[in-house]
Amino acid sequence: MMKNKIAVFFISTFLILMISPVFNLATRLPGHTDEHVKWWELSFLYNIDFAMPLVGGLYNLLGISIDPGEVLVGKDGWFFLGDDYVGSISVKRNGMTAEDASTIEKVTANQKKWENWFKQHGVKQYRVLIGPDKDSIYPEYLPEWAAHSPDAVSAQLLKNAPPGVYVDAFSPLLAAKDKSQPLYFKTDTHWNDRGAWIAFMALANNLSKAEPALVWPDVADGDVVAVTDREGGDLSRFQRIQSWTHDQEAVLRFREKFNIPVERYDYESGALLGTNNNLPNLAPRRPELFASPKALNNKKVIWLRDSYGISLSPFMAATFSKVIQVDHESINSDGLTKLVERFKPDYVLYSVVERASRRGLFLTPPDLFATAPNTIGFKPGAKGSVAQTNDVKPADKPNTYTITGVDPYIIFTLAPQVVGSKSHQLAFEFECFNAAEPRIPLQIFWSTPSEGISESNSARFFVKQGTTSVDLSGAPGWPTTEQIVNIRFDIDSAKACSGFSIKNLATGMNVEAASKK
Structure with a gap:
């Protein structure tokens, strides 16, 4: 089987290279205006962008990635993120190393410092929600060579994390994955709304133990009421087959129930950026305030997040009346401490994808000007x-x-x-x-x-x-x-x-x- 795949690879590559000059001269030369590229140059004649969707589709049928660093072709139509992104595949194949153990020690020590600093500055609760990588929930669809080590780095992080601060979303997602349609998109790096909902309920269960007066959406609001087709996601784009790849979108009962007005402001200037009926949003590069007067709780939250927060964002707006959102990679410890001192939030929440949970702010303690106002303990x-x-x-x-x-x-x-x-x-x-x-x-x-x-x-x-x-x-x-x-x-x-x-x-x-x- 492998010999046949290799043969198809070389034959298809040879044929594409043979027809590239003819195709480019026939289709790209008319109207060509780039003075820096001449039609007789190899970069013009052998440009194969036109063939990439065909190549990606052919390779996909053979289970071959067009760019293994970007995307892995898994089983049964599943795609996974490649090793170019913080080596996430290699980390899971290798399992715990001495370097990982040292990193985890630094992360847990710094997160304890952040927890203490937040408490000393009036923040009632601090929580970290790690969104599991797709292959952590669906490893059975990975290529055989990418099988995970049983000594998982993230499991050790959760085990050693400050008690109560880290929310375990892995266990409920693993428990739920065989009870319904997929919790992640097959062709995208992200979880879908149902997967995000299960993680959000894990946050609710965790935070409710410390804050029992908080009101949360009903569990039944996460029921899937419809499944719709959607275009393939970012991983199919990496494979160059997005235009003819489809995926499934889970529609939750929540969407209709919490169709509430949300106002979006630039936090620094106070300028109104727009209003909507609680739609998902990308992670802002600058702090933005999302105000939802009809939220379940009149509480202020600073939410550090990434793209895994897209599906979470309507849940947050429905639950908390004032939420400052900011991309966690766009703010440093100095900016965060100043933001807390100015906004005076009730809670600070940090949601981040698993592969990014051991870098950036996780390795950075609070700046020293952020001092404790007492000497308790x-x-x-x-x-x-x-x-x-x-x-x-x-x-x-x-x-x-x-x-x-x-x-x-x-x-x-x-x-x-x-x-x-x-x-x-x-x-x-x-x-x-x-x-x-x-x-x-x-x-x-x-x-x-x-x-x-x-x-x-x-x-x-x-x-x-x-x-x-x-x-x-x-x-x-x-x-x-x-x-x-x-x-x-x-x-x-x-x-x-x-x-x-x-x-x-x-x-x-x-x-x-x-x-x-």
């Missing part, structure tokens, strides 16, 4: 005592200083000296007198036995008045194996305060982190 390891001051002088009250110059700072000596991995949480009580802004810019320096205070051993962030705790483990250059000798506390702008008080400076860990060491 803090376990001090070393306490600071004033060793040196600059451009400040003591005021009448203890631990209080007046700024006298352009470079105000205080150096604290820590005792006992503790390694950075066990003293990365910095806590202190701070008050800025006559503050110019609600948030005060600080720069923290540190020294070790081998390195003194320098710009490379420092981190900038903002604080508010009162007790503050900030995790310095995300700061570039924070030492993990060396002891911390000194902490230098800088007011980053002499104009920020006329004076300040600082006391109870200490380094340590939060109780949960300490229990894991």
Whole structure:
């Protein structure tokens, strides 16, 4: 069988190359205006774009991909995304590696930091919903050579993720796939509305445990009331056969029940971008506010998403009255923290396809200016005592200083000296007198036995008045194996305060982190 496929491949390629010059001269030469391409050049004569749909169709019949990096031809009319997209096929064939284990450790640590940061900034709940790759739900339709390892990377991620934060959509989708029509399009990378609905119900079940007062669409709203034909999806386009390939669209009862008005605004400018009756939408590259006054809950949500959110978007608009949507690859940690501080959402939701769930923001901790407003759970390891001051002088009250110059700072000596991995949480009580802004810019320096205070051993962030705790483990250059000798506390702008008080400076860990060491 394989020999026959190879023979057909070479014969068809040879025939196409034979007729290409004649076809291009007969059809492309009249009206040809590109001065940079001459008709006698090989790039003109042997351009085979005209034959690609024919080639794609022929190869499809033989089970051969026209571009294996883009698309895999599976069994029974199923297509799958190729390895050009973050190596998703190879990752599943190989199973867990040491590199994957290291990545998962970083992802889970950073997501725990995000969860804590969100809580400390008024967000009631943070959830991550991973949309399984199509081949994770339908591996039986893959080519034999692409079979998955039983040691799945995503399973390990869910196992090690912060409790309650990650929503398991894999289990309900796997359980439902044999009970109805497909949950994913055969010719597209994405799930259909029914698949998205099952994942959304998994989110509902998860979030309802923490927020029982939330109202969700009825389970029956996800029933399929019709199945319609549609043109082939993106994978059939990669195979060059989209124009004559068809797929099936599942129509849910939800569509008629929640045909509600939704207004779409540019969040930064407030400009109205349009209104519709709760139609699916692409992931915005800039934050956009989707307002649906008839939603089930008067709640504010920031939703980080990707193209897997297209089918989810009507469900979100029906459930929450104000949702800021933004493509997760179009926003960094700085932009996200500022968005949270400005919008003050009730919930932050992060939905992303499986193959993108271990990169980008998942590997990025909150920026250090995003500090905790309290020290709940803090376990001090070393306490600071004033060793040196600059451009400040003591005021009448203890631990209080007046700024006298352009470079105000205080150096604290820590005792006992503790390694950075066990003293990365910095806590202190701070008050800025006559503050110019609600948030005060600080720069923290540190020294070790081998390195003194320098710009490379420092981190900038903002604080508010009162007790503050900030995790310095995300700061570039924070030492993990060396002891911390000194902490230098800088007011980053002499104009920020006329004076300040600082006391109870200490380094340590939060109780949960300490229990894991």
